[in-house]
Amino acid sequence: MTPEWVFGLAGVLAAAAPLTIAVIGETFSERAGVVNLSVNGAMLLAAMAAFAVAVQTGSLVSGFLVGALIGAVMALVVAFASLTLRQSQVAVGLVLALLGRDLAYFLGNPFMGVPGPRVGHIPIPWLAELPVLGPLFFQQSPLVYIAFLTILLAWVWIFRTRPGLVLRGVGERPPAAFTRGIPVTRVRYRYAVLGGALVGLAGAAYTLDLKGGWQGPISGIDGIGWIVLAITIFGGWHPVRGALGAFLFALLQWLSLVLQPRLPGIPSQVLNVAPFPLMIFTLLLTNLGNTEWAQTMLARLPASSRRIALRILRSLQVSPPAALGVAFEEE
Template sequence: MPEWIFGLAGVLTASAPLLIAVIGETFSERAGVVNLSVNGAMLLAAMAGFAVAVQTGSLELGFFAGAIIGALMALVVAFASLTLRQSQVAVGLVLALLGRDLAYFLGNPFMGVPGPRVGALPIPFLKDLPILGPLLFQQSPIVYIALLTVVLAWIWIFQTRPGLVLRCVGERPPAAFVRGIPVTRIRYGYAVLGGALVGFAGAAYTLDLKGGWQGPISGIDGIGWIVLAITIFGGWHPVRGAFGALLFAWLQWVSLVLQPSLPGIPSQVLNVAPFPLMIFALLLTNLGNTEWVHTALSRLPESSRRLALRILRGLQVSPPAALGMVFEEES
């Protein structure tokens, strides 16, 4: 079997927690709640999920603990913003820092401790298919859950009546309220759901992808900020967000592949390269409307200018109109 197939299978494995977390944040922001605590929530859920799994011997309880922590942190953000009318950004940033510090402090006893880990679950018959077998059907259950989450999220948001309500709440909450939709309650629900998915994704790192808790060297810190960036890059769309998560995982894989070929470049540079590249991709989503870009493109030949404009327009995204805005329901 060609090595590139196993490489792409590894990319899919590495992207699975990202996929789940991006879908969670997409649900939250589609409802109008910006949860900036994602990075701290993922770290705390990763540590606590592993700790619970070690103490109980149950992977299921470990994932449940991670989801509960993510949901509770999202609930704090929702309560502070929707009920107390405080800044979602400020509360989320404080919780992100608090969650990170708590994870490192409380996780000291579990650093380097062996614990249970999710194994591969090949699907009978399908695992023997050429190319698709090793790529898709010899994966961990977390990969299957991630792919299923993307599909279900797309169906829910764009093909169901509750999904239409969700989009209405995130775009025009006054209009939704006039039609009898409980805007605040729905925002609470999706914020907590999104937080639970983020927490589940955090636990997936230590219970599946990383196989344990290593504190600051676990390689999880910073992933939450990438989740927020991918959510924006994905235009708050599950499928496009999934593409962003796969792109980031692919960039990480490429950086590893290139290390032996580029001995003159420090490995640390290649390891962190996917982060600025992802941020650059995020910037491209907002460049199409800037005057200086249109001025620069006007100097290109007509065919090249049209191609560049078509690419920039394809990357452009618009956030939900009421994202981050507090809506007060009148009694």
């Protein structure tokens, strides 16, 4: 008999799958130097539109394609406004985040609570029968398998291919990349749109898989986009570390549910929102070692304790791409 905690952790992997896909999408975009702050609105609008299209057509594939298209178009608007029109990426992204959210709630009213198609679990033959590992990894939705595949492909692409080297060069030192004949603006457009498409795909995954429908403001999707942006930073713009951040957030959400019946003295609302401040606290740790007061406190510790603390802080420390959000004009 499979232990209950295995099914719980399998649920954590399922909940982390859309987060992981969106984080990797934003990682691609920011690696190229484009900050796409429209993620929250894009995910909401993609989630609503994907579900609406799937209901109308009966096709899950059409729903996912529409979700990816919406994410790509919103990212294209951010890229065009910043790369071509030289407007603030932050301002344009924030406006689109609000616009996407409001459009999703307004246009999605007719589809609230409507039953529709949903992606089911597809066990992998033979592997699904393995004890513990089978229920955990091989009796999942296709979105979970796609999330793990996305992690692998993103890591290989960024760190083991020449286009990945070009991507890193554009995000770190665009003038040097340009002098080597790389079309910096075109590359930034390409990865911004790719990242947006993955964000839209993640939004569609919520209503067509994880949540199983559109419930408007109570769908539980609003705010996830901001968590995606935070996890991207926590992950140090690295697909594997970003995926670990997504798994951590999903684990914290699961623990908040598990602990509710065991801690009756704590209001359920506190446990429900606990993953968000805990994720913010984890994010703060990524740059804690650079602060003057932290250095002062570490200096007061015994040598052995100081070495351990420094090792932990250095493992968490991240540095953004040098040209992130920095305009570059090809001449």
